[in-house]
Amino acid sequence: xxxxxxxxxxxxxxxxxxxxxxxxxxxxxxxxxxxxxxxxxxxxxxxxxxxxxxxxxxxxxxxxxxxxxxxxxxxxxxxxxxxxxxxxxxxxxxxxxxxxxxxxxxxxxxxxxxxxxxxxxxxxxxxxxxxxxxxxxxxxxxxxxxxx
Amino acid sequence: xxxxxxxxxxxxxxxxxxxxxxxxxxxxxxxxxxxxxxxxxxxxxxxxxxxxxxxxxxxxxxxxxxxxxxxxxxxx
Numbered sequence: 001x002x003x004x005x006x007x008x009x010x011x012x013x014x015x016x017x018x019x020x021x022x023x024x025x026x027x028x029x030x031x032x033x034x035x036x037x038x039x040x041x042x043x044x045x046x047x048x049x050x051x052x053x054x055x056x057x058x059x060x061x062x063x064x065x066x067x068x069x070x071x072x073x074x075x076x077x078x079x080x081x082x083x084x085x086x087x088x089x090x091x092x093x094x095x096x097x098x099x100x101x102x103x104x105x106x107x108x109x110x111x112x113x114x115x116x117x118x119x120x121x122x123x124x125x126x127x128x129x130x131x132x133x134x135x136x137x138x139x140x141x142x143x144x145x146x147x148x
Numbered sequence: 149x150x151x152x153x154x155x156x157x158x159x160x161x162x163x164x165x166x167x168x169x170x171x172x173x174x175x176x177x178x179x180x181x182x183x184x185x186x187x188x189x190x191x192x193x194x195x196x197x198x199x200x201x202x203x204x205x206x207x208x209x210x211x212x213x214x215x216x217x218x219x220x221x222x223x224x
Contacts, residue, residue, distance in 0.1 A: 003178055005178065007176070007178040008182075009179065009183075009201075010201070020186050020188065020196075021188070023196075024187055024188035024189070024192050024196075025187055068186065072187060
């Protein structure tokens with residue numbers, strides 16, 4: 001899961017944050033180093049491996065949170081409004097980044113958002129909720145045409 | 149001696165518990181939730197996340213607890 005406010009472990013370095021789920025499952029040594037290195041290169045933060053989350057920008061923290069979620073090897077990753085606290089420029093950049101990561105890793109993502117743009121750009125299938133129920137299912141293109 | 153230590157512990161332990169509890173309560177709930185979602189066991193989460201994040205309270209409580217307990221020996 002990727003949280004709205006990334007929920008990185010503040011006392012651990014970027015490397016250790018990404019390695020957390022691997023170590024929690026008993027993996028140690030070179031395989032962990034290789035896997036985390038690959039993921040950090042994927043999100044473009046290889047140079048920040050030893051940095052603590054408090055020196056990273058909001059966008060960088062969210063990228064680390066993406067990498068940490070990917071390292072967990074979960075079949076489905078839930079994104080809970082991960083871009084809602086970021087400004088427009090950063091949001092556009094991270095949406096492109098997320099789409100690229102999804103293309104590379106092909107994981108199933110359930111992405112929660114209140115923004116039509118995010119749903120239209122990132123979604124393959126859009127479910128609209130109202131009063132706790134699915135009130136409509138449509139394609140991203142359909143959503144955009146209705147939103148005008 | 150054992151009774152003295154036990155009684156000192158009984159008197160001083162609340163200082164320790166209070167400090168540790170406050171430190172642990174200050175950890176945002178999303179942090180242990182994130183650890184659980186990353187497939188960490190409760191024990192792993194405790195030693196790798198909760199304890200390091202609350203170490204100031206653990207050390208502070210330990211110092212207060214010992215200070216209070218040692219004070220008992222100086223009392224007439």
